[in-house]
Amino acid sequence: MSEKQKLELYIHIPFCASKCRYCDFLSGESTPEAQRAYINQLIEEIRAQGQILPEYQLSSIFIGGGTPSILSGLQIQNIISAVYENFVVEADAEISIECNPGTLDATKLEYYREAGINRLSLGLQSADDEELKLLGRIHSYNDFLHSYELARAAHFDNINIDLMSGIPHQTLHKWRQSLKKVLRLHPEHISAYSLIIEPGTPFAALYGSEEGQKALPGEDEEREMYAETKTLLEEYGFTRYEISNYARPGKECRHNIGYWTGVDYLGVGLGASSKLKHHRFHSEERLDRYMAVEMHRDLMPLYQDLVALTVADEMEEFMYLGLRMTKGVSGADFYDLFHLNMFDLFGDAIRKNTALGLLEVDTPMLRLTERGIDLSNRVFADFYEVLPRNQALFPDDPRNLF
Numbered sequence: 593m594s595e596k597q598k599l600e601l602y603i604h605i606p607f608c609a610s611k612c613r614y615c616d617f618l619s620g621e622s623t624p625e626a627q628r629a630y631i632n633q634l635i636e637e638i639r640a641q642g643q644i645l646p647e648y649q650l651s652s653i654f655i656g657g658g659t660p661s662i663l664s665g666l667q668i669q670n671i672i673s674a675v676y677e678n679f680v681v682e683a684d685a686e687i688s689i690e691c692n693p694g695t696l697d698a699t700k701l702e703y704y705r706e707a708g709i710n711r712l713s714l715g716l717q718s719a720d721d722e723e724l725k726l727l728g729r730i731h732s733y734n735d736f737l738h739s740y741e742l743a744r745a746a747h748f749d750n751i752n753i754d755l756m757s758g759i760p761h762q763t764l765h766k767w768r769q770s771l772k773k774v775l776r777l778h779p780e781h782i783s784a785y786s787l788i789i790e791p792g793t794p795f796a797a798l799y800g801s802e803e804g805q806k807a808l809p810g811e812d813e814e815r816e817m818y819a820e821t822k823t824l825l826e827e828y829g830f831t832r833y834e835i836s837n838y839a840r841p842g843k844e845c846r847h848n849i850g851y852w853t854g855v856d857y858l859g860v861g862l863g864a865s866s867k868l869k870h871h872r873f874h875s876e877e878r879l880d881r882y883m884a885v886e887m888h889r890d891l892m893p894l895y896q897d898l899v900a901l902t903v904a905d906e907m908e909e910f911m912y913l914g915l916r917m918t919k920g921v922s923g924a925d926f927y928d929l930f931h932l933n934m935f936d937l938f939g940d941a942i943r944k945n946t947a948l949g950l951l952e953v954d955t956p957m958l959r960l961t962e963r964g965i966d967l968s969n970r971v972f973a974d975f976y977e978v979l980p981r982n983q984a985l986f987p988d989d990p991r992n993l994f
């Protein structure tokens with residue numbers, strides 16, 4: 593029997609109790625009826641996808657949103673059962689769910705455990721109630737504490753906490769307080785992202801203008817927050833393994849590592865993104881159209897912006913996604929995948945950024961320096977669309993449309 597290929601599954605739940613003021617994710621308020629109908633359609637999609645992808649087995653499942661924990665425990669269990677019925681799932685697969693403080697209770701957590709969920713990601717963002725209010729979050733810090741205690745009582749031993757720096761009026765002191773409060777709880781994983789003002793959000797109207805931006809921490813302050821995060825988290829036994837992600841040993845998020853290391857992933861549900869068989873696409877983003885797709889007949893109407901990736905696209909992606917990981921990218925792995933020398937192919941970008949002190953070579957690894965992590969977007973730009981887009985240059989690579 594031929595060995596199955598590794599696949600990661602992302603399941604999108606596009607519902608939230610109310611919209612946070614900075615958020616541009618595909619999510620919104622809805623009725624229980626709409627949620628029920630969506631879950632039925634999602635399960636139809638999972639069935640149909642499982643049938644057309646028999647050559648894969650799932651190494652991780654990530655239920656994200658939105659706020660998946662807004663659904664009942666039984667609804668989540670039904671979704672996961674549908675996955676198990678239609679895909680081969682590795683015995684030690686990482687199965688995560690994103691939860692919002694204030695939407696969890698002991699019964700839901702029991703269902704999660706029964707369903708095989710072994711990792712929780714709690715969207716806290718800040719341990720300061722004023723900041724939470726400003727962000728438009730539905731919960732207080734105490735609500736979060738309650739959810740966290742419930743999760744521990746339900747024996748979840750792999751918990752991530754999301755935190756956000758760069759919040760309007762946030763000072764280094766306040767950020768440090770948030771970090772310390774969270775660290776005292778001893779979670780296994782912390783994601784520390786900085787706020788991005790997204791166009792079209794209430795925050796863009798408030799803080800997008802030159803005047804509005806004055807309320808945001810300046811560039812230097814943000815850099816100090818980043819440095820402080822690393823120092824404090826390392827003191828508490830965490831290792832930074834990606835630009836914004838820290839974990840205790842062995843608790844790195846395997847699902848996200850898959851994204852950064854080029855594992856194929858399938859996104860199911862509204863607007864979910866996929867990278868599969870050298871193609872990239874996302875699912876229909878309009879709920880009425882998503883609901884109208886006859887999943888059992890033809891999945892093609894679901895796929896939007898289907899792009900065939902060239903070998904050059906994949907090589908560049910290997911570099912700028914892989915470099916997000918602090919261990920860097922391996923020239924040996926690159927050679928195994930593409931049969932070419934990474935250091936020759938990207939010689940200009942590597943020479944330029946090592947001369948600037950942003951990259952360092954430790955053969956066969958290439959990685960960002962501390963300074964390079966601060967200026968990572970500048971480095972990544974040097975690996976983006978720099979190779980010739982001529983398939984004939986890479987004759988060994990069979991690109992089969994599906």
Ligand code: SF4
Nearest residue numbers: 608611612615657658
């Ligand atoms: S809970 Fe998350 S997905 Fe929902 S509105 Fe807030 S930030 Fe967006």
